[in-house]
Amino acid sequence: MEMEEERTEKRTISLIEKLEAQHSLTLAEYEALVGYMVERPVPDSAERFLECKASTGRRTDRAAALLAEKAVAARQQVYGKDVYIRGLIEISNICKNDCYYCGIRRSNRSCERYRLSEQEILECCATGYALGFRTFVLQGGEDAHFSDEVVCRLIGQIKKNHPDCAVTLSLGERSRESYQRMYDAGADRYLLRHETADKAHYEKLHPPQMSFDNRMRCLRDLKEIGYQVGCGFMVGSPYQTVQTISEDLKFIEEFRPDMCGIGPFVPHQATPFAKESAGTVELTCYLLSIIRLIHPNVLLPSTTALGTIDPQGREKGILSGANVVMPNLSPVSVRKKYELYDNKICTGEESAQCRHCLEQRMESIGYHVVTARGDVKEWRDS
Numbered sequence: 001m002e003m004e005e006e007r008t009e010k011r012t013i014s015l016i017e018k019l020e021a022q023h024s025l026t027l028a029e030y031e032a033l034v035g036y037m038v039e040r041p042v043p044d045s046a047e048r049f050l051e052c053k054a055s056t057g058r059r060t061d062r063a064a065a066l067l068a069e070k071a072v073a074a075r076q077q078v079y080g081k082d083v084y085i086r087g088l089i090e091i092s093n094i095c096k097n098d099c100y101y102c103g104i105r106r107s108n109r110s111c112e113r114y115r116l117s118e119q120e121i122l123e124c125c126a127t128g129y130a131l132g133f134r135t136f137v138l139q140g141g142e143d144a145h146f147s148d149e150v151v152c153r154l155i156g157q158i159k160k161n162h163p164d165c166a167v168t169l170s171l172g173e174r175s176r177e178s179y180q181r182m183y184d185a186g187a188d189r190y191l192l193r194h195e196t197a198d199k200a201h202y203e204k205l206h207p208p209q210m211s212f213d214n215r216m217r218c219l220r221d222l223k224e225i226g227y228q229v230g231c232g233f234m235v236g237s238p239y240q241t242v243q244t245i246s247e248d249l250k251f252i253e254e255f256r257p258d259m260c261g262i263g264p265f266v267p268h269q270a271t272p273f274a275k276e277s278a279g280t281v282e283l284t285c286y287l288l289s290i291i292r293l294i295h296p297n298v299l300l301p302s303t304t305a306l307g308t309i310d311p312q313g314r315e316k317g318i319l320s321g322a323n324v325v326m327p328n329l330s331p332v333s334v335r336k337k338y339e340l341y342d343n344k345i346c347t348g349e350e351s352a353q354c355r356h357c358l359e360q361r362m363e364s365i366g367y368h369v370v371t372a373r374g375d376v377k378e379w380r381d382s
């Protein structure tokens, strides 16, 4: 038995070394690497959608530590000890969609809805600028109020007021023409999590009106138009398996996103997934390290969801190879209403408090928040 475990550990370490050298693995190799970290290694097809959560057993410790060490070294080479900050502005919690995992889904009648005015959004940016933010992320549900005209006007105003800043949009699925208009208006980046690269899994997380193919079409359009594009997924989402995670990693390898947002799934009490268990810090950090080795240049956030399930979660994310944090710049009056999942942290603090809290957290582990746009390396080089 011990011999068998030793052999598996040896194989895992050789996969980590291969990933570090070649930035690519086969699907089967990703399955072996991920399977090593979860309690249920590579389920057979009958068990395809059985839950997979991280193992916290000691046998995985050495491989996880080696992986994190290599990921931190890769990140160090490209970004040093710098941590980029993004000012997150949650512009609306109104959404036409009904994703099963989301706290602001259309069917949640207990959600108190709000929409920020253009003036309020611009004020958030001005506050953020004074605090050293040079990227603003406008995030919201799919709210028809935010037409191309409204969003383009907003982008124009932000760029006029703060020409040295980047504007990132996270406004869901739109037509190619819409993405093009917003890009022409000056938007720099777009975040759209793919959620899962497995079509059958996607259909278990979303109602029939939503389409996996359309999500993928959006991501391709964004890339072709010229945005710095971010995809991503939840770790430990219902029905996720070693296989679906491996498909996510292969997709990330081939799609080559500029940004990749992964955080643990955290259930929300007013959704069909209320009773599901949350993802784990261990597996999220392990996957952050793998993604850093796949794309050493990628902008990789240590998410608020990670900080929600573990008080030291964001520090652990950075120590696994992440290099971005996203403090909240939304007005405190609406923070609690943008509750994508239960017990989301940082809903009571003013923007300045969030900014300083994160700065101190990063300093405590030897990293430094910097005042910079924080573009992906390829974009800066070009």
Ligand code: SF4
Binding pocket: 095, 096, 097, 098, 099, 102, 103, 104, 105, 106, 140, 141, 142, 172
């Ligand atoms: S995940 Fe996004 S698209 Fe889905 S319901 Fe929530 S806000 Fe809307």
